[in-house]
Amino acid sequence: DAGITQSPRHKVTETGTPVTLRCHQTENHRYMYWYRQDPGHGLRLIHYSYGVKDTDKGEVSDGYSVSRSKTEDFLLTLESATSSQTSVYFCAISESPSGGAYEQYFGPGTRLTVT
Amino acid sequence: GENVGLHLPTLSVQEGDNSIINCAYSNSASDYFIWYKQESGKGPQFIIDIRSNMDKRQGQRVTVLLNKTVKHLSLQIAATQPGDSAVYFCAEISGGYNKLIFGAGTRLAVHP
Numbered sequence: 262d263a264g265i266t267q268s269p270r271h272k273v274t275e276t277g278t279p280v281t282l283r284c285h286q287t288e289n290h291r292y293m294y295w296y297r298q299d300p301g302h303g304l305r306l307i308h309y310s311y312g313v314k315d316t317d318k319g320e321v322s323d324g325y326s327v328s329r330s331k332t333e334d335f336l337l338t339l340e341s342a343t344s345s346q347t348s349v350y351f352c353a354i355s356e357s358p359s360g361g362a363y364e365q366y367f368g369p370g371t372r373l374t375v376t
Numbered sequence: 377g378e379n380v381g382l383h384l385p386t387l388s389v390q391e392g393d394n395s396i397i398n399c400a401y402s403n404s405a406s407d408y409f410i411w412y413k414q415e416s417g418k419g420p421q422f423i424i425d426i427r428s429n430m431d432k433r434q435g436q437r438v439t440v441l442l443n444k445t446v447k448h449l450s451l452q453i454a455a456t457q458p459g460d461s462a463v464y465f466c467a468e469i470s471g472g473y474n475k476l477i478f479g480a481g482t483r484l485a486v487h488p
Contacts, residue, residue: 292473292474302480303478303479304420305478306476311473317473351419363425363469363474367412367419368419369418370417370418370419
């Protein structure tokens with residue numbers, strides 16, 4: 262998985278509790294992304310980061326926040342988890358386009374269940 | 377993940393046959409496209425990419441065709457093997473920062 266780890270790999274939590282998912286990379290790639298994957302929707306972008314402390318919203322950002330204090334770590338936080346946030350969450354990394362590479366490499370995923 | 381395959385279109389092929397997986401993309405201004413393979417319980421894995429200034433690109437046993445006129449991509453897998461069984465996604469670059477828009481996916485089932 263291209264030097265990308267996600268933790269935890271599985272989590273069950275209750276509605277209303279805060280949850281933080283971690284993505285860690287060893288590739289020193291500048292861009293990092295969080296996606297969620299649900300049946301019938303493919304992968305949808307939640308938030309992304311284009312550098313340390315530089316983040317922006319994706320297509321489905323409501324209810325999520327992110328932080329990136331170091332190049333290697335990108336955190337996704339659900340401030341107050343809801344059942345609609347039950348999903349599989351994937352982190353991805355990418356080099357900057359100036360390097361000529363556009364493809365994203367994905368981590369193994371985190372399965373989150375909100376009861 | 378295990379639930380990815382629900383409600384996905386499925387292509388069933390015999391081992392050794394060629395497979396063709398199709399994808400329609402949304403943005404006529406997109407200039408870069410990627411095919412990913414996702415096995416059950418794993419993250420998507422890069423297979424092959426193509427830029428909009430190309431019509432065809434070949435890799436090992438895979439070929440991607442791009443028809444910009446009708447905004448259509450296809451992935452051809454030669455001599456399909458059981459290990460090719462997975463869900464396949466096309467994706468297009470949208471906007472800056474290498475952001476990708478993914479298609480819904482197609483499940484490929486290879487039968488011995």
